Amino acid sequence: MFPPLAYLEWIDGRPAAADYDLGTSDLRLAETPDGAEPVPPRLAGLDAPAGDASLAALVADEYGVAEDRVVVTAGATHANFVAAATAYTLDDGCAAAADAEVGGADTGTDDSAGGARTGRDAGGDEDESGPRALVEAPGYEPLVELPRALGARVERFRRPAPEAELLPDRVENAVVAAGSEEIAHVTVTNRHNPTGRLESRDDLADVAGVVADHEGYLLVDEVYAPYTAEPVDGRGFGGPTAAGLPSTVVTGSLTKFHGLGGLKIGWLVAPPEFAECARAVEAHVPAVAEPSVALAKRLFANRDDLVAESRKRCVSNHGLLAEFVAGRDDLTGPVPDGSPFGLLRHDTADGDEVARAAWDAGVLVVPGRFFGAPDGARVSLGGDAAESERALAAFGAVLDGL
Structure with a gap:
């Protein structure tokens, strides 16, 4: 039921092995060797919050919602x-569907009728069983394969290049083309992974309305939403958030914007009935460590200073990447305002060719094929300014040799 994820297998070990990392998208600080120091450098010496508020309560306060939604x-x-x-079990009173068939492994897309593409079983025939999920294309591979692993039939809708705008009519057309008036959920990322495009709350509300009309939930992965030059909302660490919209579930974590991937702390914010069912589902896979919770509370106790540090790095790295792309005649692809990453296309080489040549020179960039965009490569700046400048210079030398 759970096939290997090609992107995660490919990226495993590469950031540590690369001389120049333009593949990792979190805003990280230098880390100590594994096990040498359990407290991340970013949180070392910081105080815990006063009082006894739970981590769920702190997250709820950040998003301006009640704690029962987190x-x-x-x-x-x-x-x-x-x-x-949860989206698949909610209508059954949170009881897992034991007879769900698994969707197939085809991760391709079709731009007809808004970009719908049906899942297929192992024999190549369309699998009509199980709930239906709709996932953006281009898109992050695990978000495509996860619904299939859980027994859903996955359809796709396209966010058209180069801007990758999120269009409600594309969602509507893809649901209709799938041959059903109901959908369990529609999954999108904001910022979009891999292009970095940022959608507003109003834009997300329009899509949520379409999804609700088809009896489903809009699932918004917001790990990159806070990547902005200035705060655009007073919630969600300053990024546009869909939290609190009807029929909408948002997910986030401390990994990307906060550079604290080692803690393995994330969350979902959802309508109360969805969150209640999600807690029942989560009980099957308990994995939140108490030391991680305690350290996560330090971030919230020092939120303003730490968020300002991350935003400063976002702005700096966006400027470096945008200037780099603007200065080259062989690269195209927007670098959206405030984004330190983007999907870039070379005028003579596809994403795999660019990534292979870069890797041979010790530079890590990610082939776009892992997102359904094989003509491009995702380039991300997560390090400090000096590190990012060196990495871009090395990547420029690679491109000069293509």
Whole structure:
């Protein structure tokens, strides 16, 4: 039921082995060797919050919602797993469907009728059983394969290049083309992974309305939403958030914007009935460690200073990447305002060719094929300014040799 994820297998070990990392998208600080120091450098010496508020309460306060809408998870991947599983079991009173068939492994897309593409079983025939999920394309591979692993039939809708705008009519057309008036959930990322496009809360509300009309939930992975030059909302660490919209579930974590992936702390924010069911689902995979919870509370106790540090790095790295792309005649692809990553296309080489040449020179970039965009490569700046400048210079030398 749970096939290997090609992207995660490919990326495993590469950031540590690369001389120059333009593949990792979190805003990280230098880390100590594994096990040498359990407290991340970013949190070392910081005080815990006063009082006894739970981590769920602190997350709820950040998003401006009631605590009963928040479920704390072991990272964003765990949150997305719980959210998808909950969407499939909610109508059955949180009872898992034991007879769900598994969708197939075809991750391709079709731009007809808004970009719908049916899942297929192992024999190549369309699998009509199980709930239906709709996932953006291009898109992050685990968000495509997770619903299939849970027994859903996955359809796709396209966010058209190069801007990758999120269009409600594309969602509507893909649901209709799938041959059913109901959908369990529609999954999107904001910022979009891999292009970095940022949608407003109003835009997300329009899509949520379409999804609700088809009896489903909009699932929004917001791990990149806070990547902005200035706060655009007073909630969700300053990024546009869909939290609190009807029929909408958002997921987030401390990994990307906060650079604290080692803690494995994430969350989902959902309508109360969804969150209640999600807690029942989560009980099947308990994995949130108490030391991680305690350290996560330090971030919330020092929220303003730490968020300002991350935003400063976002702005700096966005500027470096945008300037790099603007200065080259062989690269195209927007670098959206405030984003330190983007999907870039070379004028003569596809994403795999660019990534292979870069890797041979010790530079890590991610082939776009892992997102359904094989003509491009995702380039991400997560390090400090000096590290990012060196990495871009090395990548430029690779491109000069293509």
